[in-house]
Amino acid sequence: xxxxxxxPTEAVGAVAPAADPGxxxxxxxxxxxxxxxxxxxxxxLVVFGIxxxxxxxxxxxxxxxMYYGAFGTWFSWQNTLTRAAPLILTALCTALPAQLGxxxxxxxxxxxxxxxxxxxxxxxxxGMPPLIVQIAMVIAGVSGGGLWxxxxxxxxxxxxxxxxxxxxxxxYIGLAILNHLVEGAMRDPASLNKPSxxxxxxxxxxxxxxGTDVHWGLVFGLIAAVAAYILIYHxxxxxxxxxxxxxxxxxxxxxxxxxxxxxxxxxxxxxAAGLAGMVEVAAVQGRTNANLAAGYGFTxxxxxxxxxxxxxxxxxxxxxxxxxxxxxxxxxRRLGLPDASVLVLQGIIxxxxxxxxxxxxxxxxxxxxx
Amino acid sequence: xxxGSIGLWTVPLAVLGGAIRVSTPFLFVSLGECxxxxxxxxxxxxxxxxxxxxxxxxxxxxLTGSPWLGxxxxxxxxxxxxxxxxxxxxxxxxxxVAVGIALMLFGTGLAFYLGKPLIEPTAxxxxxxxxxxxxxxxxxxxxxxxxxxxxxxxxxxxxxxxxFRTTRWGLLIRTAGESSDAARAMGHSVLLIRLRATMxxxxxxxxxxxFLSLFYPGSWNEGLSSGQGITAVALVxxxxxxxxxxxxxxxxxxxxxxxxxxxxxxxxxxxxxxxxAAPYILTLAIMIVTCSPKRxxxxxxxxxxxxx
Numbered sequence: 001x002x003x004x005x006x007x008p009t010e011a012v013g014a015v016a017p018a019a020d021p022g023x024x025x026x027x028x029x030x031x032x033x034x035x036x037x038x039x040x041x042x043x044x045l046v047v048f049g050i051x052x053x054x055x056x057x058x059x060x061x062x063x064x065x066m067y068y069g070a071f072g073t074w075f076s077w078q079n080t081l082t083r084a085a086p087l088i089l090t091a092l093c094t095a096l097p098a099q100l101g102x103x104x105x106x107x108x109x110x111x112x113x114x115x116x117x118x119x120x121x122x123x124x125x126x127g128m129p130p131l132i133v134q135i136a137m138v139i140a141g142v143s144g145g146g147l148w149x150x151x152x153x154x155x156x157x158x159x160x161x162x163x164x165x166x167x168x169x170x171x172y173i174g175l176a177i178l179n180h181l182v183e184g185a186m187r188d189p190a191s192l193n194k195p196s197x198x199x200x201x202x203x204x205x206x207x208x209x210x211g212t213d214v215h216w217g218l219v220f221g222l223i224a225a226v227a228a229y230i231l232i233y234h235x236x237x238x239x240x241x242x243x244x245x246x247x248x249x250x251x252x253x254x255x256x257x258x259x260x261x262x263x264x265x266x267x268x269x270x271x272a273a274g275l276a277g278m279v280e281v282a283a284v285q286g287r288t289n290a291n292l293a294a295g296y297g298f299t300x301x302x303x304x305x306x307x308x309x310x311x312x313x314x315x316x317x318x319x320x321x322x323x324x325x326x327x328x329x330x331x332x333r334r335l336g337l338p339d340a341s342v343l344v345l346q347g348i349i350x351x352x353x354x355x356x357x358x359x360x361x362x363x364x365x366x367x368x369x370x
Numbered sequence: 371x372x373x374g375s376i377g378l379w380t381v382p383l384a385v386l387g388g389a390i391r392v393s394t395p396f397l398f399v400s401l402g403e404c405x406x407x408x409x410x411x412x413x414x415x416x417x418x419x420x421x422x423x424x425x426x427x428x429x430x431x432x433l434t435g436s437p438w439l440g441x442x443x444x445x446x447x448x449x450x451x452x453x454x455x456x457x458x459x460x461x462x463x464x465x466x467v468a469v470g471i472a473l474m475l476f477g478t479g480l481a482f483y484l485g486k487p488l489i490e491p492t493a494x495x496x497x498x499x500x501x502x503x504x505x506x507x508x509x510x511x512x513x514x515x516x517x518x519x520x521x522x523x524x525x526x527x528x529x530x531x532x533x534f535r536t537t538r539w540g541l542l543i544r545t546a547g548e549s550s551d552a553a554r555a556m557g558h559s560v561l562l563i564r565l566r567a568t569m570x571x572x573x574x575x576x577x578x579x580x581f582l583s584l585f586y587p588g589s590w591n592e593g594l595s596s597g598q599g600i601t602a603v604a605l606v607x608x609x610x611x612x613x614x615x616x617x618x619x620x621x622x623x624x625x626x627x628x629x630x631x632x633x634x635x636x637x638x639x640x641x642x643x644x645x646x647a648a649p650y651i652l653t654l655a656i657m658i659v660t661c662s663p664k665r666x667x668x669x670x671x672x673x674x675x676x677x678x
Contacts, residue, residue: 161654162661165600165657180642343480350476351473
């Protein structure tokens with residue numbers, strides 16, 4: 001008993017420093033979440049600079065053109081934001097299931113199926129008022145993409161199929177379905193070189209935010225990200241999801257409907273990516289063809305990981321990576337870099353961000369927080 | 371014998387040829403991944419390794435004139451990517467599935483970047499051995515033109531099966547995969563075993579890539595691999611981490627992948643893209659049938675993150 005009695009005093013002694021924490025200690029976690037990914041990003045940029053220097057290009061030129069092409073002018077800002085819109089939505093496709101501890105990497109497939117469904121809805125409803133067509137496109141895009149990822153979730157829950165692999169296989173299956181329909185049943189006979197569906201019609205396009213060239217898809221993305229944040233952090237449903245993600249057995253013991261959680265979250269995740277597909281059709285392409293497989297789904301995975309699966313953090317990260325991809329054209333023209341350099345940089349960033357996971361809780365001056 | 375006289379036999383012949391030709395990359399990647407996963411780690415980055423292997427093999431073959439040096443270069447590139455994967459995974463709290471996704475993007479991007487100048491030139495290809503000399507049917511002869519890499523892969527499967535069961539290295543890899551504590555208690559570094567297993571896995575996957583660019587389809591372009599690497603990773607799961615089953619599964623996959631082009635050659639063009647997706651649909655279907663939520667898969671290494 002005497003030895004046990006000594007313990008509480010010791011515990012109080014250990015807590016005592018925390019009673020008067022400095023600013024760094026109080027906000028240690030938040031600072032870490034900004035500092036560590038930031039450092040990883042900087043490290044990745046340095047390595048990419050060295051990589052480019054090996055090919056005889058000046059890294060300082062590289063950084064300048066990257067900044068200029070991404071955020072240097074109003075024109076590049078608009079280009080950046082236009083690319084960020086689908087990235088926010090496809091990142092949610094990875095970030096929402098991550099709350100449940102699932103790794104879904106099939107956003108590209110949900111985007112393609114969403115685009116195909118939205119186009120089908122628009123083509124079926126030709127002649128209806130544009131607003132009705134657009135609403136139908138949103139519903140079709142969200143449900144198409146949502147059901148696609150829900151399939152991966154259901155396979156995981158009911159058959160134990162690994163969701164990472166199944167969602168990636170579904171990308172290739174989705175692309176095959178898109179190509180099959182675009183070159184077959186849904187093909188516009190007038191599209192000779194690039195098989196495409198018929199156009200959804202200029203009146204049905206969702207257009208730009210007034211005063212800019214940025215389409216309304218950005219607003220869709222912002223609303224979806226904020227809604228996802230509220231859902232995950234400020235509702236009972238989100239709390240249940242995070243409990244299940246933390247400890248699936250505990251969730252089952254307290255009686256949470258894990259199947260329902262998984263299916264709903266996967267539907268919402270796929271729905272977000274499907275909405276990205278709808279936006280790409282209704283704001284950029286005007287029709288469905290193989291151009292839609294532009295890799296937004298794969299970049300979205302990187303955005304989600306860089307944002308540490310936090311729906312609000314996805315917004316700035318998507319703008320940052322949208323900027324990197326927007327600067328790709330300028331890098332090609334001014335520095336003669338191949339278009340794949342954006343992919344290389346994204347890969348390096350991804351590797352650095354994951355390796356930086358090891359740093360959390362290990363930075364000396366931030367330690368001592370409760 | 372005239373072309374037309376064998377008629378619809380073209381399809382099974384092309385599927386047979388495909389099972390031999392198209393299966394080789396599946397075979398190498400799945401055997402490599404089998405070694406890595408047996409050591410308790412999953413490397414989803416082999417898709418990137420495959421593409422990097424294809425690019426470096428083509429480049430080295432073009433520069434040196436020797437396709438076999440290209441194969442070696444592809445293997446070394448793959449081993450380096452494997453070392454990168456294992457190195458990052460050795461850090462505390464780093465998720466191996468996520469690192470694999472990152473290396474998939476990184477490997478593909480790097481291969482496209484470095485491979486830009488290689489799209490135009492023609493590099494020396496790997497030679498084929500003609501096993502169909504006794505036949506008059508051109509399609510059968512084409513189907514039986516076999517690459518040495520395929521034979522190496524076929525030989526490798528039983529060798530690995532034997533090595534896992536009887537050699538010291540096989541036992542060490544399996545120990546690391548079943549219980550890292552046991553391996554540590556025996557005085558071995560789990561991280562080092564996994565590093566080596568991932569490097570060997572990457573080496574084999576790189577060689578699988580060299581087959582793509584140096585034999586079939588036999589050129590370098592950015593659409594060379596569309597998911598063969600990831601399909602092969604999935605293939606290991608339903609081959610139950612058994613090298614011999616990997617061999618049969620790879621052959622089945624090669625046949626499935628050859629179905630689309632085979633049907634197209636006899637004039638069945640509708641559904642071409644759907645038939646091309648056959649390997650992915652097959653993978654998914656087999657995973658649905660063989661997986662179960664109630665128990666872990668038999669043969670699954672206990673330390674593997676995706677089966678827990």
